[in-house]
Amino acid sequence: MLRPRFSRSRLRPRLVVCVAIVAGAFAVLLGRLAYLQVWQGARYRYLSENNRIRVERIPAPRGMMFDRNGEILADVRAAFEALVVPSEVPVEGLDPWLDRVSEILGMPSADIRSALEGSRPARWEPRFLSRITRAQMARLEAHRLELPGMLVRARPVRHYPQGPLFGAVLGYVGEVSARELGSDAFAEYAAGDVIGRAGVERTWEATLRGTPGGQQVEVDVRGRELRVLAERPAKAGRNLILSLERRLQQAAREALGDRVGAVAVVDVRTGDVLALVTSPSLDPNELARGVSAQRWQEIVSDPLHPLQNRAVAGQYPPGSTFKVAVALAGLAEGVITPRTRVYCSGAYRFAGRDYRCWKKAGHGWVDLERALIESCDVYFYQLGLDLGVDQIARWASELGFGKETGVDLPGERPGLLPTRAWKRRSRGKPWYAGETLSVAIGQGYVLTTPLQMAAAMAAVAHPQGVRFRPRLVTRIEDPAGRVLHALPPEEVGRLPFSLAQLSRVRKALRQVVAGAHGTARRADVEGLPVAGKTGTAQVVKLPSERNLPIEQIPWEHRDHAWFTGYAPADDPRISFAVLVEHGGHGGSAAAPVAARVVEAYRDLLREGLAARGEQR
Amino acid sequence: MSRGAVWRQIDWGFLALLALLCGVGLTVLWSASHGPDGAVASYPLRQVRWMAMGVLALGVAVSVDYRKIEAWAPWIYLGTLGLLGAVLAVGHTTMGAQRWIALGPLRIQPSEFAKISMAIVTAHLLAREPANPPYGVRPLLLPAGAVLLAAGAVLLQPDLGTAVLLVGVAGAQILFQGVRKGVLMACAGAAAAGLPVAWGFLHDYQRQRILTFLDPERDPLGAGYHIIQSKIAVGSGQLLGKGFLQGTQAHLRFLPERHTDFIFSVLAEEWGFVGAAFVLLLYGLWILWGLDIASRARDDFGRLLAVGLTSILFFHVFVNVGMVLGLLPVVGVPLPLFSYGGSSVLTTFVICGLLLNIRLRRFGRF
Structure with a gap:
């Protein structure tokens, strides 16, 4: 066995240094704790009791696509959706409220009622009710005062001005599924994000997608937004100029x-x-x-496989x-x-x-x-x-x-x-x-x-x-139309x-x-x-069909x-x-x-x- | 030596401190497991099961003479490297990092156990070094190489936190022995020069965490949100806290990972400065007790091992609490005996077992 190299007297100064380091570190933690809880405690207590901070994701507008002459093949339009904050819906007079909302949205009032139930997510968090048209949005806005708890939100959605003409080439977009969100390949995506599902939308997803932003919003106990505390703006995706004519x-x-x-x-x-x-x-x-x-x-079951x-x-x-x-x-x-x-x-x-x-x-x-x-x-x-x-x-x-x-x-x-x-x-x-x-x-x-x-x-x-x-x-161009890459x-x-x-x-x-x-x-x-x-x-x-004129052969055998x-x-x-x-x-x-x-x-x-x- | 004498030499004070921390930890975990609708998740029960297993592991760690463990050090090292290599080869990926390997139904996280085994290996290498401290460069080559190799394997998983911890623990052991001033300066210089290089090797999410720490506004949705919400939770506890199960921040799900990495903020919110400071003092006492054991060890290996193990506990507590209080970046280090998690509980109990082991055999009688 090797003999210890230090006598207890040589060990002592080292131990003193160690104790000093530990004591110093814990003093820093205690000091910080005192600062947050005692010095700033009232402010934080106020923040935690009277206000809530909510995080909202700001979707990034997807990059546009143009044909070789600059005609728009894919752009982004605003779509509207109706949301409800359950904690703000009046408990008394619920029935007229439900009738009114159901009539405007064209949605059975039982469905609205079930959206109001439950405590998850928190009752002051807005919950999705339905997509709405511009006209429905106008009516909701007009009746805003009679319909407490109703919110309208605009969301960018993909739009293809040429309709089915470029269908399969451009592809289409869809929301990321819950299963995809669980996998590492989709680490950058969050619920509600869209992703290219086919065609150019899929191949060029990384270019078109952009970077979603977000904001921390201070809301009161009823879920109303008071002010934006911090914001990271969304970055629009890049535009693609296609070879198509x-x-x-x-x-x-x-x-x-x-x-x-x-x-x-x-x-x-x-x-x-x-x-x-x-x-x-x-x-x-x-x-x-x-x-x-x-x-x-x-x-998907169409025998002609339109996708x-x-x-x-x-x-x-x-x-x-x-x-x-x-x-x-x-x-x-x-x-x-x-x-x-x-x-x-x-x-x-x-x-x-x-x-x-x-x-x-x-x-x-x-x-x-x-x-x-x-x-x-x-x-x-x-x-x-x-x-x-x-x-x-x-x-x-x-x-x-x-x-x-x-x-x-x-x-x-x-x-x-x-x-x-x-x-x-x-x-x-x-x-x-x-x-x-x-x-x-x-x-x-x-x-x-x-x-x-x-x-x-x-x-x-x-x-x-x-x-x-x-x-x-x-x-590839940036959202302002400046050329980033000419391939x-x-x-x-x-x-x-x-x-x-x-x-x-x-x-x-x-x-x-x-x-x-x-x-x-x-x-x-x-x-x-x-x-x-x-x-x-x-x-x-x-x-038997081999020598028939073409009109007499069944279509799928021609x-x-x-x-x-x-x-x-x-x-x-x-x-x-x-x-x-x-x-x-x-x-x-x-x-x-x-x-x-x-x-x-x-x-x-x-x-x-x-x-x-x-x-x- | 009679059985009774061994019994008397067990450090009951240290065990009592351990039991107290477990009890408080479970209480806070119980509160943290409450959802906004009052439902309780199964974490506390599972944590109790892990602690029961931990007691067994502690018993084993006390009963084997630590000098026998030193004799196994080379094999422990090879085994650790083998397991870390296996993680890289066949590990399971979660959250972009491979940390687990599956052994039948068991999922083990070798980087957790590497903390202990590397403390053993470094203590062994330093203890059998014939040169006397303070050390020059040559005596440090072998221990430094051994640790950097293991830390490199952990870094590849990638697990920056554990890799830094491995280097830090070995550094504490080496510094405890003593290093010449010139070597110390050279190391500091090399570290300063190496930082930009290391930055290049970091994963994107790790860089983001560091940048977010320096400027939480950068990421108001992710880590910055965690830090701000954690600070609100801690601060709103004020002097006396909101009371057990009364923490609104935690129960309304503002707090992320509140049963694992951010559990200290639940404690601070519900028990206030008084409760949080009390727990910090318990931790401080625990760590000083570890240093006391180091000072009483009968040989170099025992002392260096005790220093290494104590520094593991110290780093965990300091980094975790520092993170929750917004002093350090969010690096995902658990708080010993508070955070839910089997690997962390087992590791902590084994560390305590080894410390008791060193203390028990301080007179060389058993």
Whole structure:
């Protein structure tokens, strides 16, 4: 054992220091206690007995959203709510009071009575009764003296002036739920705060949200505010300038009408998403105001899924539009040249089975250009076999197929580019060569989304084959309109195809619309040359329905119609993809929608609006 | 030595003081657990259960010779580091910090127990140091390194309060031994230079607390509100208090965390300056008693351990009461034997057990 190093006499001074420290510390505490309780005691007693200090959160106005020309897409309006302070409601004469309030609010007096009951929260704290209109607020204010205890409060609520037009893109907001408030991810939120639930509102929540403020209000025992003791003002959220162009969006929406589908329009030179339509869609104002449980149930059980943004979350087989990718793959891989010819007899015999061309009579001898213009399936069956599925996937992925575009929207799906390895992994089965034939014409396992398609077409149309990440937000501004960040376009890659290979395909795409045998002659627009490719994504049908005219097939068994392309063909500015669910043929159902969009773009160009939007 | 002699050597005065603090603490907790509608939360009952477990823990802490505990010091240290590491690896997150690990149905908070184990480890390292105090730099390297490593692990949870407490307790033990003036000045200089760096490592909520403490108006809704309401509660108690169960601030739910960190304001509101000062004097007496035990210890380890344990109690009382009275930032330190909470109760009882242990064996006879 080690002997103690200190004798008791050497220990003593240390103990004295320790005792002095402890005594000093406790003297400070006692002194403070005496100051608060004896010196200032009367003041604090007054504060605690006669007055109450209440904390109120001041909600931050959410940032606004504008289209590229400064049209308002989302702003904030005041909404009013009626509150009641139970301790101030007269005990005598309660019945006339209840009748009056119930009549103004249109609320059963039993509900009001139950809101008055209970002691939690404290009876001098205002309790929420109902949302009210401006007219109801005016009546409450007018009868203020007869209705003690009634309070009116204004609250900022999200408002979307364009209604359902931009529904799924902008998303909507809702109140944070009690469950979310319990988790760490929502530490900065308090009950009553709103949060972006979908679309841009959700992706850009942190930017739009702002910082709520608060105030300490001194209130008397009856809950009336006497004065504000301390205040931290709310900081409004930042504004977003979106890439969207309101008139293009509107043209696309109207062209689609009440059909189910989606339209995506992308600026070839920047990746700006100019229009993103999904149908059906809901009015975000309805969702932002809050919907009843019954209405919500109705929305989520709707078989058409109106909350889904089909343009980014809907995955469809690309059909013949995929032939653009397969054609480029064939040229790049060197298995075909522009002069390579294939004989189409109307069907392709492979492994003892006939794979049919859509044209039963056959196309005869076709080269690459004719195969694209007339969408000859047999040519692409042969090309697909020569390439193999893995090579198709490799080159198609260079166009952006099979993975998310990275657009700033939640819920984007990647689509699917099948490969041998993928099938072994996900299905546990080997790849069959026959399946390559389906993939070569965009059927079978291949899946894409309308935005992915428009982005791929933008890359094909770009003079140097540059790919941009599609984006919705181009600028962030502070509430006063000063630019905080101007986001530059984001290049994500360059197509590995030679300019000669690209121009071969582009030439064919122009003839799809302009040529005498093109499949999309209905997409032709006066004054602005359009190029594109039609597609028909097969939907599983009953054998008996296969040869019926489209009007006689049940709607949900009809094929999906695609048309994707770009304009102007000689100097591409925009690319687009139109998908009409169960629309039948791409040329007849989807191409006219694209034509309406391009016409709207042409009109914008003529008015110089599109150019101005780019300068801003 | 007969059993009776051991019995007589138990420090009954210290135990009586402990029992008195428990009794007053439970009384205040009972009042703090009343809601505005008169309903009583289950905290007092649960606290009694924790105290019963605490008595058992105290018995264990007295009965094992503290010199045996010193022999275990290296293992205690490794175990502490292991548990703190486990918290970081698999800990449960509450309020943005990982402090708990679950062992079956039990949730344990290793940083609480690290307070005691680090006092043991530092006392051991200083006691077996061959150099004589006042110390230069070299003898301090090992104890300082050991503590900083453990404090760093606690800081990562992140639990700033406990990390600072670990460093403070070791500092008290080292200063008690004596340090050369030059070393002391160098440490002070390094601390001053390190502050801006440390600021960078603090979590946002910790910075907010410090800024709010310096200027409560900054956050009138959060911590600033706590401080102001706490001051109103304390001040409104005046000289004699509003009476048991009569505190309006507490029962109308103005007071946040009134059964845990802010329980002292319930006491001050209901019992006034007289009651609060009485409790502060009890705490003062308790801490001086700890120092007395340190002065009587038969060896360096015992004395250093007693100093460390006493300083744990002192820091808790001073920081908690200072916070409630608006003198110190809101750091979430419980008030021993008053604040509701199992870990805090158990830790306090084990500390008392170890102090009694050191006193009991001061003559080396048992």
